[in-house]
Amino acid sequence: xxxxxxxxxxxxxxxxxxxxxxxxxxxxxxxxxxxxxxxxxxxxxxxxxxxxxxxxxxxxxxxxxxxxxxxxxxxxxxxxxxxxxxxxxxxxxxxxxxxxxxxxxxxxxxxxxxxxxxxxxxxxxxxxxxxxxxxxxxxxxxxxxxxxxxxx
Amino acid sequence: xxxxxxxxxxxxxxxxxxxxxxxxxxxxxxxxxxxxxxxxxxxxxxxxxxxxxxxxxxxxxxxxxxxxxxxxxxxxxxxxxxxxxxxxxxxxxxxxxxxxxxxxxxxxxxxxxxxxxxxxxxxxxxxxxxxxxxxxxxxxxxxxxxxxxxxx
DNA sequence: TCCGGTTCATTGTAGATACAACTTAAGCAT
DNA sequence: ATGCTTAAGTTGTATCTACAATGAACCGGA
Numbered sequence: 155x156x157x158x159x160x161x162x163x164x165x166x167x168x169x170x171x172x173x174x175x176x177x178x179x180x181x182x183x184x185x186x187x188x189x190x191x192x193x194x195x196x197x198x199x200x201x202x203x204x205x206x207x208x209x210x211x212x213x214x215x216x217x218x219x220x221x222x223x224x225x226x227x228x229x230x231x232x233x234x235x236x237x238x239x240x241x242x243x244x245x246x247x248x249x250x251x252x253x254x255x256x257x258x259x260x261x262x263x264x265x266x267x268x269x270x271x272x273x274x275x276x277x278x279x280x281x282x283x284x285x286x287x288x289x290x291x292x293x294x295x296x297x298x299x300x301x302x303x304x305x306x
Numbered sequence: 307x308x309x310x311x312x313x314x315x316x317x318x319x320x321x322x323x324x325x326x327x328x329x330x331x332x333x334x335x336x337x338x339x340x341x342x343x344x345x346x347x348x349x350x351x352x353x354x355x356x357x358x359x360x361x362x363x364x365x366x367x368x369x370x371x372x373x374x375x376x377x378x379x380x381x382x383x384x385x386x387x388x389x390x391x392x393x394x395x396x397x398x399x400x401x402x403x404x405x406x407x408x409x410x411x412x413x414x415x416x417x418x419x420x421x422x423x424x425x426x427x428x429x430x431x432x433x434x435x436x437x438x439x440x441x442x443x444x445x446x447x448x449x450x451x452x453x454x455x456x457x458x
Numbered sequence: 459t460c461c462g463g464t465t466c467a468t469t470g471t472a473g474a475t476a477c478a479a480c481t482t483a484a485g486c487a488t
Numbered sequence: 489a490t491g492c493t494t495a496a497g498t499t500g501t502a503t504c505t506a507c508a509a510t511g512a513a514c515c516g517g518a
Contacts, residue, residue, distance in 0.1 A: 174354075177336045180444070230467095295437070353473095402498080
C-alpha cells in the first residue's frame with residue numbers, strides 16, 4: 155500500500171537527493187571565486203567565458219556562441235552588448251543584424267592575456283575546493299552535455 | 307626561457323581547463339530542466355530550493371537559510387519577498403525585521419507536496435544527463451563545500 | 459520567382475544574483 | 489545602565505538569466 159508522502163518526507167528527500175540544489179550551490183560558490191579574481195579588470199565570469207569562446211572561433215556567430223555555451227540567445231545578445239560598450243568585442247556589421255560575426259578588439263585581446271594570472275589563481279582555488287575528482291567529474295559531465303564538441 | 311603566452315594559447319587553455327565555464331554551463335542546463343518541470347506551478351528552481359530549506363528548518367532565520375544555501379542575504383531577501391507575495395511562506399514578525407523566522411504557509415506546504423512528481427521527473431532527467439558518476443560527484447563536491455552540514 | 463517555413467537577432471518582461479551602503483538590533487563589556 | 493562592536497536585514501544598482509513575442513533574412517520547393 156502506497157500512502158501519501160508527508161511534507162517532511164518530501165522535503166527531506168528533495169534536500170538529500172536534489173541535483174539542482176547542489177549544482178546551483180556549487181555554481182554560486184565557484185562563480186564568486188572567479189568574479190572576485192576578475193573584479194579588478196571590470197569583467198564578470200560570464201563575460202570572460204564569452205570572451206574566450208569568441209577568441210577561439212574564427213568567425214563567431216552569436217547563434218554559434220550561444221549554442222556552444224548553452225546560453226540563451228537573448229542573454230548572449232545583452233552580454234555582448236555590454237562587452238561592446240567596453241570595447242572588448244565588435245561585430246561586423248557593427249549594428250548587428252542577422253549574419254553578423256563577433257570578434258575581439260585589440261583591447262579585448264589584451265584583456266584576455268592580462269586576466270590570465272587572475273584566472274589561474276581562481277582556477278587553483280577552485281581545484282582546492284572541489285578536488286581532483288570534482289574537476290574530472292565536471293569535465294566528464296560537460297563533455298556529456300556536448301561542451302567541447304565542435305558544434306552539432 | 308618563459309616566453310609571453312599568446313592570445314590563442316591563453317584562450318585555448320582557459321576553454322579546455324576552466325572549471326567555471328563547466329560549472330556554469332551545467333548549471334544552466336540542469337536549472338532549465340527543473341524550471342521547465344516546475345513551470346506549471348509558478349515557481350522557479352531557486353524558489354523550490356528555498357521552500358525545501360525552510361520546510362526542513364524548525365525556525366528558519368533568513369541568515370541561516372542564506373548560509374546553508376550559500377545565497378547572498380540580499381538575494382534571499384528578494385526571493386522570499388516573491389514567495390511571500392505568492393503566500394507560500396510567511397514570517398514572524400510579518401514585517402520582517404531583525405530576528406524574524408520564516409515558515410511555510412499551509413499553501414506552501416501543499417505546494418511542496420504537489421510539486422514532488424514534477425521534481426522526480428526533472429531529477430530523473432538530470433540523472434540521465436549527468437550519469438551516476440556525475441550525481442555522486444556533485445554530492446561529494448557539495449558536501450565538501452559544507453552543504454548538508456548542520457550549520458557552522 | 460514567389461511562398462512558406464525556419465533560423466537568427468533583438469526587445470519586453472521578470473526573476474536570480476551579488477556588492478555596497480545603510481539601518482537597526484543584538485550581544486558584550488565595563 | 490550605557491556604549492561599542494558586530495550581525496541581520498533591506499534597499500540601490502548592475503548584471504545574468506530565460507521565455508515570449510517580434511521582425512528580418514535565409515532556404516527550400518513549386
